[in-house]
Amino acid sequence: MDYLLLQVLNGVQLGLLMFLLAAGLTLTFGIMDLVNLAHGSLYMMGAYIAWTLIGWTDSFVLGAILTLPATFLLGIVVEAVVMRRLYARDHLDQVLATFGLILFFNELVRVIWGPAGKSISVPQFLSHTVDILPGVPYPAYRFAIIAVGAVVAVLLAWLVARTRVGMLIRAGASNRRMIAALGVNIELLFSLVFGLGAVFAALAGLMAAPLTSVKIGMGDDILILAFVIIVIGGIGSIKGAFVAAMVVGQIDIVGRAFLPDFLKTFMSNAAASSAAPAISQVLVYVVMAGVLIWRPTGLFGQRT
């Protein structure tokens, strides 16, 4: 029972981290109709910028907070310099251009921070464990990720559902041309959405950094998973991204935690322990394929 609870928490923590990354991706894809492969680079930049700022301020919290406006600015600049030229182009051009951006950012990091990875330590006040049940400790830092992720999810839900900007975002997601025709400053809206996406990606990157490590290309692996999430959730839907991220987080943990033992019930130990990692890697793609057969536009996607 404790074990199950721990694994569910691990899944929630992973899911919330993935949600932060997927939220920006689904907004830019859904509203701006832009396939942004370089979203993972913003995740990486967030971690590297945070590493520098934490070093300067000598405080994790302060460094992390300062990273957010810095990456917002970075997002705005990338949007103005590169993305704006791509909206009118087709998806293939966007894929090419944003793939180029990945290479650019990886090289930029190599020039600025060097080829070796960096590490951010877990802040002192979060480096202990908290008992979720008597005698069942859980790392405080992972709790902090869950808390921050949940707060951001609530804020985002409020922003999208209750504010004027949110209304425009929702309108943009369902019919872009119409809101432009109604006289909404679409350029400003796009800049804002892209900047916001960059902030979320950076937040995910900097929070993941103490658990994993800050390295070149760290966003590239996780980006694929983020795309899977927005496809499962339905492109453009924040709610979909949230639900899908939770599902993917749990699937990943189930694959790692329970699959090997399950396989061992009918396979040899050696076969099970080498098959389990392979199967758990493809599990999310199987789920994605299943969802697409059942609902081709994703769980919460716009019906066309």
Next chain:
Amino acid sequence: MKIRLFGPTTIMALALGLPAMAQSPIKIGFVSTFSGPQAAIGEDMRRSAELAKEHLGGKMGGKPFEIVYEDDTFKPDVGKQKSEKLVQQDKVNFVTGYIWSNVLLASLKTVTDEGDTILVSANAGPSQIAGELCNKNFFSTSWNNDQTPMAMGEYLQKKGVKSLYLMAPNYAAGKDMMAGVKRTFKGEIKGEDYTKWPDQLDFSAELAKIRAAKPEGIFIFYPGAHGVQFLTQYAASGLKGQVPLYQVFSIDAITLPQQKDLALGILGAQEWVNDLPNDANKKYVADFKKKHGTYPSFYGAQSYDAIMLIASAAEALKGDLSNKDKVRAEMKKANFKSVRGDFKFGNNNFPIENFYIQDTVKDAAGMLTLKTVATAVTAAVDPYASKCPMK
């Protein structure tokens, strides 16, 4: 295709004759990881190889030599390409380096068979090459992957540890390491996890499983940057202080600056430790420290030995490396002062050597370092040697 053997280069070499050969320097190719998160390992190896060059005065058997470094970027396909380039384009006399078993396995045939060039692995020791795939052109200055965990397993067995939980990355070396510890540790294996390599850096699910399994010890193999992550998360999970951790290749001079005090008191096994009391080692460690301000790692020690081994063969043949049979015969003698103490090559060209148990401590200056605390096994032969058809 055979005709190409007598192409322009051969004719030129014939025309210029032997004097030209005598002038040309000995070339050693060095394949390692010099970029990405594991670049620190490659850098330590390069520093040690350069130190060996300095100690040799830049000469082997009276001839100058140069080392050509190539970056495998931590990928088997790139490692193979770079090895091919060294052998075919640079026409090196030896290739050495190789941190990763999967990179070495991908590159082996290109160097030893297609290129008929001698390869000295300065780290990777996959079981295949120790066994059926053993090769007259392959030598190791490290170990077979199984051996270090076997030494640790033997130590834990003697210590009376009743049960272990095993964790390693899911690739060639990870599987060899876990197979190794199971050869000598006879207690209960409470669980065994292989994690995605190299992209999985989050071990939360596995640490929760360990907590539920309640083993008497955890045994891990997480080299380089992964060792740093594992130790951080092991400490954060609260398991530290409840279930002791034992490791191979997860705490070394390169990872210690990042693992800091978290590494104190965690035992590991190794064939070389920086405090081994022989003259070659004292000189190597002291000069390395003087130059770089840090202790060398075992990766570095093995690289230093690789260059010294090659130099011993070149010395014996007075720099004439034209007869490969003679070169191989000289290499096999291992007639040099190894920093681990003298060793012999087995039939499969892997060292027959001692393994030690090491602990993390602080030196007089407060710097974290490793210290020998026991000898785990002496003159150990790897378990695959009997499968190798070479005598």
